[in-house]
Amino acid sequence: MLGLQKFSPAxxxxxxxxxxxxxxxxxxxxxxxxxVTNAPNLALVASRYRHNMCHKLSIEDSARTEIGQIAASISSTIPAAFWMLWHVLSDPLVLAECRREIEQSACFLPRQQPDLDNGEGLGGRRGIEFDRLTKSEFCPILVSTWHEVLRYNHTGIAARMVMEETMLGRYLLKKGSTVVIANPVIHSDTSAWGPSANEFQHQRFVRSQKINRDPTLDLRDTSSEKMTTTMTKSSVKNLEKSTACRIFGGGSTLCPGRYLASQEVLSLVALVVLNFDVFPVHGRWVLPGKNVSLTTALPTPYPLKPSDLDSEILRIQLA
Structure with missing residues (x-):
């Protein structure tokens, strides 16, 4: 049946x-x-190829598996990266808190080491421990913002096969039938997320942290020392593990690339916020339109007017 698509005009x-x-x-x-040697970015491709060869796949079959890998790697990750940057950069409070957290918890000053390109020492330039960016114990606000971006913008649907007859409320789900789950409906359910379900709250997933803010904090001044963080016990439930949280799927099937995608996106965000200030050219951030597709978990953005996303990017030097 799949081969018939070549005869379909569509x-x-x-x-x-x-x-x-x-x-x-x-x-x-x-x-x-x-x-190719000295190309660590090809390690994943090479390991997949070796795996396919071990299982007697032909070169053509291996080539076809790469098509699926491309779809899995970029179809949702790229729009997710955009929306993460959008929510961080367009809100001065979110930007200030994420930037400060990354500086305090994930940055370090490397020891003097020879530079591989020109033999010069690093001279105190900061480095980033990228693996810390995805861990709540180091960057709880950044990770919470990431999860909230996925919850708030998620447009994906999921399909599950019914393994045995099940009564769901007053509905009988027969064995072998398919249940379609609309994730946006669950993510906007006030019984699960509270009255703020339809609002973006970047600290929604912070479980064990209380942020004390000075009301006089100038959020445009990212070097301000007026923001302090104290660790406290929290009664907030573990929302990431709630059945109402389907940012990476749910049940027995979770996105196998969720760790890689999270590392990619949060690393990009860290590099941007530590090196640049981004301002809308026309003075205010304009929410872009959203193209919703059944093949992606998040919508693809598009400017409502050609100039809506025009931005000025300034390189900064944080202390």
Missing amino acids: GRSSFRARETLVAAFCQYFERGSHL
Whole structure:
């Protein structure tokens, strides 16, 4: 049945595009481009190829698996990165708290070491422990903001097969049938998330931290010392593990790439907020429109007017 798509007017162009990519990946593997030395970014591609060869897949079959890998790697991660940057940069409070947290918990001053390119010492330039960015014990506000971005913007749906007859309220779910779960409906349920379910609250997922803010804090001054953080016991439930939280799927099936995606996005955010100030050219941030697709977990943004997303980027030097 899947082969019939090549005869469908709607599927013909997609079929040709897929075959073009397959042919390109076949050439890529045949040339050994995935085996280039000193290219750590190719390690994942090379390991997948070795795995496929161990299971007797042909080069063409391996090339076809890469198409699925591309879809999984970028279809939701890229829009997720945009919305994370949007929510952080467009709100001075979120930006100030995330920037300060990254500085305090994930940055370090490396020892003098020879630079690989020119032999010069690092001279006190700061480094980032990227693995800390995804851990709540080090960056609770950053991680909470990330989870809230996914909850607030999630448009994905999930399908599950009913394994045995089940009564759900007054509905009988028969064995073998399919249940479609609309994640945005669950993520906006006030019985699960409270009256603020339809609001973006970047500290919603912070469980064990209380932020004490000085009301005179100038949120444009990211070097201010008026913001303090104290660790306290909290009665906030573990929302990430709640059945109402479907940011990475739910039940027995969770996104296998959730750790890699989180590391990619939060690393990008850390590099941006530590190095740049971003301002809207026209003086205010304008929420972009959203293209919702059944094939992605988050909507793709688009400017309502061509100039809506025009921004000025200034390099900064934090103390």
